[in-house]
Amino acid sequence: MLLYNSQVSGNCYKVRLLLAQLGIGYERHELSVVDRSNRAQLLGELNPGLRVPTIVLDDGRAIAESNAIIYYFASGTPYLPHDLYERAKVLQWLFFEQYSHEPYVAVVRFWVAFAPSPPSSQEIEARRATGYLALDAMERVLSRQRFFVGGDYTIADIALYAYTHVAGEGGFDLERYPAVREWLARVADQPGHVTISA
Amino acid sequence: MLLYNSQVSGNCYKVRLLLAQLGIGYERHELSVVDRSNRAQLLGELNPGLRVPTIVLDDGRAIAESNAIIYYFASGTPYLPHDLYERAKVLQWLFFEQYSHEPYVAVVRFWVAFAPSPPSSQEIEARRATGYLALDAMERVLSRQRFFVGGDYTIADIALYAYTHVAGEGGFDLERYPAVREWLARVADQPGHVTISA
Structure with missing residues (x-):
């Protein structure tokens, strides 16, 4: 099995983390998140989103x-x-992550930490403000429950952990989210956990 | 069963279309897509995304x-x-729809057809250009197959039909997408099909 991977991508980290916890082996083909000139050649037949x-x-x-x-x-x-x-609730959180969290929390992190020519600071700040709305929603839920669905660790937690735990790299202040920070620690404490750099 | 609905929303239309084809009855509670002031009160306990x-x-x-x-x-x-x-392929297309299609094709339609104070024409044009990338990807796939997954009509088709069939309301020109237009006709021809206004 072959994973087209970018080590810094939280989206790729979701897959690496779950496969590590499942004990499933695979090879990696590393692609750049900055230079995307070879994407169509490598992924054109595999993924319409490249x-x-x-x-x-x-x-x-x-x-x-x-x-x-x-x-x-x-x-x-x-x-x-x-x-x-x-x-259905797991899927609800997976779609929340891709629609309301990743385009803000992950994109701001990319702009701040990786992009060769990021947009204006006003644009970054506006997008960060929307990212905070996603973190607000997570805090409300996690102040009442240990994990996102059904009391146990699921892929809903994996999906939301991926970019939340590195949100600080995008200038997000997690100090104001005590329930999120306790949940991040619980996720990191799960058997077979690996870090984003692993 | 109760659906919090906006009649013009393609996202709501997905649910109405599937439930009609399944013959499942429900009540509707209509919410405005423009005046969202009552969202937290009505949806706060039900949907973190409001x-x-x-x-x-x-x-x-x-x-x-x-x-x-x-x-x-x-x-x-x-x-x-x-x-x-x-x-998994159905889910792939559902996530493609929410990440690469809806934020462009649906948002441009909203700005052009419904928003009281839309952004600048440059901003609309830039977002429309990204929407065309999603339509390009759909055209490539549909030039080789009748439906998105496995040869038969599935919820992947429902999800992508919802905003594609009204893309013209956002100024998208579908004339350049013959395979997409044939697929739109095939979807509209499915047993139990209802329109977005139904």
Whole structure:
């Protein structure tokens, strides 16, 4: 199995973290998050979005979109509940992550920490403000429960951990989110946890 | 069952279309897509994103995020394949829709057709250009296959139909996408199809 990977990408980290916890081995093909000139050549036939992560199974079939990949591998494992309603709630958080969290928390981190020519500080600040709304929503939920769905650690936690735990690299202040910080520690404490640099 | 709905929202239309095709009845509570002042009061306990669609099941439990809702109701029906890999591909397209299509095609339509104070024409044009990238990707896939996953109509088609079929309201020119236009006609031809105004 082959993972088209960028080591600094939180989206790729979701896949690496789950596969580590499942004990599933794979090879990595490292792509740059800055120089994307080879994306169409490498990923054109595999992923219409030309993004990492893209995973190629042993039979040659590909899956794209980080949250689709982790949902696939988590199926039938303790990282995805069996109950249909709880699965819907996991998906709800996965879509929340991609629509309301990643485009703000991850993009601001990219601009601040990696982009060769980031936009204006006003533009960064405006996007950071929307990222804080996602963190506010997480804080409200996590002040009442230990994990996002059903009391146990699931891929909903993996998906939201990926960019939240490095939000400081984008200038987000997590000091104001005590429940989020306790949850980050609980996630990092799960068996088989690996860091984003692993 | 109660659907918090906005009639013009493509995200809500996904849910209405699937429930119509499944023959599942429900009540609607109509919310404005422009005046959102009552969202926290109505949806605060139901949906951390404060968005429509939000659905409340008969037992009072809620599900948010349009694509999580349609995945839930499609489970065990012909609108979601049983095969695990095909399900992953359905999810891939659902995440593509929310990350690469909706924020451009739907947001431009909202700005052009509904927003009381839309941004500058340069900003609209820039976002429309990114929307065209999503339509380009759809055209490439649909020039080779009748539906997005596995040869049959699934919720991947419902999700992508919702805003594509009204893209013209956002100034997108679909004339350049013959495969997309043929697919739109195939989707509209499915048994039990209802329009966005129904």
